[in-house]
Amino acid sequence: MTILSRGAHVLVFPFPAPGHMMPLLDLTHQLSIRGLTITILVTPKILPILHPLLSTHPSINPLVLPFPAHPSLPSGAENVKDLSPTAFPAIMHAMRQLHAPIIEWFQTHPSPPVAIISDMFLWWTNNLACQLGILRFMFSPSGVMAMSIIYALRRYPPDDANDPNGMIHLDRIPNSPNYPWWQLQFLYSTRYVEGDPISDFMRDGILANMASWGLIFNSFSELERVYLDHVMAEAGHDRVWAVGLLFPSQIDNNLPEQTSAPSGNNIVSWLDTCGDRTVVYVCFGSQAVLNNNQTKQIAAGLEKSGARFLWCVKEAPKGSAAEGGDHGVIPSGFDDRIAGRGLVVREWAPQVMILRHRAVGAFLTHCGWNSLLEGLAAGVPMLAWPMEGEQFLNANLLVDELKVATRVCEGAQTVPDSDKLARVVAESVGKKRGSESENIRPRELRMAALEAVKEGGSSNVDLDRLAVHIAHLAFT
Structure with missing residues (x-):
């Protein structure tokens, strides 16, 4: 690890969603121990999430700015954990109103930052950085392949995107993947509604990200080398860093929504009673x-x-349209019927701890990037049910390229066939799946992930390179 002299000041700006914020907080931790001076920008309801980080690094200063009101968002929507992902564009649009307060803070600071590291959903900070005469580094909590495809859709729009079931061939992307259009539609950033301010705002976001001075990914070279090379070619420079895996358990365990949840001891105690690789999470x-x-x-x-099995169920948020309706209700009597063989958890659960437990033999997942990395780091074979957005791209990576997952279902509204699901679940922890040959590939990727973050590993080296690069900005 390279320890730098103090002096290079960085403004870190996360997007207020757990899957985006947690890896960026870990990156903040990693840069802080490498000697950078950091200010992290949050809104008031998000500030408690920083307490573990601030306790560990007193040198990190929070910048707390009010969350801007927006006509498309309910009151108190600054913590997006209880909102649908379809609300994200409005959140992004609302946060652009922080442009002026950030400039005012910058102009009055005795030692303002030399760079901004901001989430990919905060692409407007690239123009902000240009206005301030500093550099913006985009942070992607998602994978490099996903960013490559999203960028390609924006820069090289498909010729025929009218048939939802029509296949789109992405020949500019390594391995030339094919997707039905309905899986890409949500990611297609060129969709435009005339006169809609959010649509205007979203249109050029991906291009602004790629125009940033540097690109930082929560991934590692051994996982996505071919896509890192592709992004460098598209960007026209090598200021691209793969610094994953980033999923900080010390921060994850202290999120506000978890303060009233069980410690996880009951879950671990139950797992302790199960045989090796016999539980589907x-x-x-x-x-x-x-x-x-x-x-x-x-x-x-x-x-x-x-x-x-261990099943973590997210119930409909209190006060949401789904509460008390047709969402998130476990069938009556189910808990009693599966008592002893299964465990249903209706609150937060320590996912990293669960996946690393010897009893877990398979992971049925929505293929979010953080969950994908956590599964890989645990060496657990996965059952893929992508639901929206980049999850379809991640599922392809898991199933078709990495060969560590089996497709189970696709789509946020798709209802699975219970007989098929039962068969796949049973096979995932059956004798065939439990054999050594069936677990070789997940274990290989686990070792690669762990090696990447060790001293001298690819991600550790990239973290050092990134810190040195930013430090040099203070002297140019």
Whole structure:
């Protein structure tokens, strides 16, 4: 690790969603221990999330600015964990109103930052950085392949994007993947509604990200080398750093929504009673709330499978349109019927700890990037059910390229067949899957991930390179 002299000041600006914020907070931690001076910008309701980081690094200063009101958002929407991802564009648009307060803070600071590191959803900070005469580094909590495809859709729009089931061939992307258009539509940033301010704002976001001075990814070279090379070629420079895996357990365990949740001891105690690689862990991330038809079929599939399972269920948020309706309700009597063989958790669960437990043999996941990395780092084979956005791209990476996952279902509204689900779940922790040959590839990737973050590993070296690069800005 390279320890730098103090002096290079950086403004870090996360997007207020757990999947985006947690890896950027870990990057902030990594840069702080390498000697950089850091100010991190948050809104008031997000400030408690920083407490573990600030306690560890008293030199990191928070900049707290009020969350701007927006006509498309409910009151108090600054913490987006309980909002649908479809609300993200409005959140992004609202946060652009922080442009003027940031400039005022910068102009009055005795030693203002030489660079901004901001989330990919805050692309307007590239223009802000240019206005301030400093450099912007984009941070992507997503993978390099996903960013490559999203950028390609914007820069090289597909000729025929009218048929939802029509196949789109991405021949400019390494390995030339094919996707049905309905899986790419949400990512297609050129969609435009005349006169809509959010649509105007979204249109050029991806291009602004790629125009940033530097690009930082929560990935590692051994996982996405071909896509890192591709991004460098598209960007026309080598200021691209893969610094993953970033998922800070010390911060993850202290998120505000977890303060009233069980410590996880009950979960670990239950896992301790199970045999090695006999449990299927089922979790669809911090955003997805399944409808009752989906929940019913998942419950039936798990029950029919005969396998042990740990199922983390996200119930409809209080006050949301889904609360008390047709979302997130476990069938009556299910808990009693599966008692001893299965465990249903309706609150936060320590996912990293669960995945690393010897009892977990498979992971049924929505293929969010953080979950993907956590599964890889644990060496656990995955069952893929991508639901929206880049999750379809991540699923292709897991299933078709890395060969560490099996497709189970696709789509946020798709209702699985319980018999098929039962069969796949049973096989995932059956004798065939539990054999040494079936687990070689996940274990290889686990070792590669762990090596990347060690001293001298590719991600550790990239962190050093990034810190040195930023430090030099203070003297140019």
